[in-house]
Amino acid sequence: QTVVTQEPSFSVSPGGTVTLTCGLSSGSVSTSYHPSWYQQTPGQGPRSLIYNTNTRSSGVPDRFSGSILGNKAALTITGAQADDESDYYCVLFMGSGIWLFGGGTKLTVL
């Protein structure tokens, strides 16, 4: 059973840069998995940030960027702000119409 892996938690200083990753328990993530990223604050529904590896969703500031780093998908936040403190989820296309979420990363800005 393939698992999508994310760091459970991460912290960044205000104004700093942080890179969150999205990997596979077996194998490498490539653009063929069409990784997407979502931000969720407590009590709210998720918000689309990045899709198809590196395309920003409408209205998402360019502080957020997506890429493939090594064998993982990555979400980089530059110039972190207090309201970036959220849970971040990646999702990968696994084929046969199926998508699979990672477990999420809780980002703290302090």
Place this chain on the structure above:
Amino acid sequence: EVQLVESGGGLVQPGGSLRLSCAASGFTFRSYWMTWVRQAPGKGLEWVGNIKPDGSQTYYVDSVKGRFTISRDNAKNSLYLQMNSLRADDTAVYYCARDSLGWHPLDYWGQGTLVTVSS
């Protein structure tokens, strides 16, 4: 403005059934894949399944196959999730979401509806 509004959640006993609805507005519903995603209390997101624009094809995560059925009524701009043989681990907030073109899944989300499976 794209809007997705889920309804139908509530408390149900193990083994019971429930049907969730999602009312869509602000876009041409019949042109888009639609998806259900759930989130157990204090846990992460889980992709449940999706449905093709014309309703002719559906896909499901293994844990709900044979128990859950996704359908849609394009004339009513509505998406449905029929849940049967419910178990305690189906307890979650259920979100409907739109899949956009260009490998852009889940571009818009509803606010979610809570399903609690408990005796």
